[in-house]
Amino acid sequence: MSDPALIRLSAVTKTYGQGPSAFQALKGIDLAIGQGEFVAIMGPSGSGKSTAMNILGCLDVPTDGSYEFQGVHVERLQRDERALLRRHFLGFVFQGFNLLARTTALENVELPLIYRGHDAGARHAAAREALRQVGLQGWEHHTPAELSGGQQQRVAIARAMVTSPLVLLADEPTGNLDTKTSREIMDLITSFNRDRGITVLMVTHEPDIAAFAGRVVRFVDGRVDSDHRQGEAA
Amino acid sequence: MLWNTLLLALRAIRRNLMRSFLTILGIVIGVAAVITMVTLGNGATKSVSDQIASMGSNLVMVVPGQRFGPGSGGAPNFKSADLEAVRNQISAAEWVAPVVSKSVTAVYQASNWATVVAGSNNDYFRAGNWELAHGRTFSETEERAGKAVCVIGATVREKLFGGQNPVGSEIRIKQFSCEVVGMLKPKGQSAMGSDQDDIVVMPLRTVQRRLSGSQDINRLSVSVRDGASIDAAKRQLTLLLRERRNIAENEEDDFRVMDTRQIAETLTGTTKILTMLLGAVAAVSLLVGGIGIMNIMLVSVTERTREIGIRLAIGALEREVLLQFLIEAVVLSSLGGLIGIALATGASMGLAGVMGVPYIFDPAINIASFLFSAAIGVIFGYFPARRAAGLNPIDALRHE
Structure with a gap:
């Protein structure tokens, strides 16, 4: 099922700056990810995992090499074309939640639907349903300041999932949460992967979080150091 | 897309009510000043020309001598x-x-x-x-x-x-x-x-x-x-x-022929020039109000960098972010224009009563001021909006 791959990085490099101060964050990455996989990307800081995540999330383009998403060469796309790719196929969850302040949970979840041009009725219904799926029924009209960290991350997940994306990109989704809440968030993400077949790419540096994934890719110094599949997570 | 963007802009304004109000204060005062000045000036002109018309504006007077008044100086x-x-x-x-x-x-x-x-x-x-x-x-x-x-x-x-x-x-x-x-x-x-x-x-x-x-x-x-x-x-x-x-x-x-229209034109001409001058001074304050909007919008862009990052990551196009900020600025300044018009109507009615000149509603100056305030939103909102839309989503998301 992973052939043809949903995502394929071939000889991807990324260099920041120019001349003597140039810094090569990625030194040639080859990576193929199939539909429905749950991949954890690990590695020490500076290993290039965030850079790889930005490229995978179509937020950035490789300096060299190619990135095919569903056979489309992302490195050849314009800024706006990549935005449309994100809009229609990708969902993002960040370490810092990144919700709009002074904006209710419902409005936060509606945001991607506004950009997709859904009308108000459909938007409300979909956003409510997404909030229900993350267990936040009854919290629709609370602003982030009135929610706990775990709840905020649930809102963020609902926002990412409300569009039913192909791929969920989670950048240290549990980095700001305690162990118990982290587990709950991971259970949620795992369930989306398992029940709805959504491909999940997750950056983390915690082994017990990575353990939820079916495949762990370890970055070291701008290269893929190891890539192995593990048995069904507990 | 325009409707959605308008919705986004309105939500952003509502989220920052206090700041939005302060932003438009300059426009409100500017518009109110322009309209009040011009309306009162028009009223003054009208009352002068009414007085002259009451003399008969088509009246020509012929008097002996070169002076107007008693004594013909021998003529x-x-x-x-x-x-x-x-x-x-x-x-x-x-x-x-x-x-x-x-x-x-x-x-x-x-x-x-x-x-x-x-x-x-x-x-x-x-x-x-x-x-x-x-x-x-x-x-x-x-x-x-x-x-x-x-x-x-x-x-x-x-x-x-x-x-x-x-x-x-x-x-x-x-x-x-x-x-x-x-x-x-x-x-x-x-x-x-x-x-x-x-x-x-x-x-x-x-x-x-x-x-x-x-x-x-x-x-x-x-x-x-x-x-x-x-x-x-x-x-x-x-x-x-x-x-x-x-x-x-x-x-x-050894006589003089004078018409009241001459006098009328001279006198109303003076009040018209005064009206224009006052209006121009008030228009400068409108311009200053516009710069206030630009200022706040620039601050707003910096302050909302993360928000812009989120929007871009979610898939907002550059032009959608541009439009959102532009519409925010235009909605704000138009709102300021409307409030200014309301304020000016009240102020001119009150002042016209105090000054004893008629209150004449001048649709042209009201519409012009409104359009001008909207235009100020476009002009002074464009630069900050451009800046917001051009942000790199990764940097914007990382912004503290």
């Missing part, structure tokens, strides 16, 4: 033949009224009042655009026979009769008594500041016989036909009178 007065000549030869003249004026004291019972008697005929009322409040004008017999009858102005009535109807009463002027047959509607101050209603009008012959003791005429009041050129009428009058008064070609006129 001879006009004769009744001059009057006839003007009547017959100036085609643009509609009504020609001879005037002999005398300063007198009018007495009624215990009251007396120093005023001016104008000896003329019914053409005086027609040429000067006078209307009667009570009574009647002169009969032909009264004019021909020089009867002691008079039509009085509102000021004379008030000073002598108080609130009473003067028609039918007799007032004493010098050595004779004179029946009041009519009262004129008030006109108020003239453009020169004198009280037009402080007057007693009598038949020309009555004044000539009983007060001036000569057949001379002090002044001709000529009303110009609608549509006829006042300047042409004045030129014709000048030529005719020069000829009749035997003025050699190299000599100056």
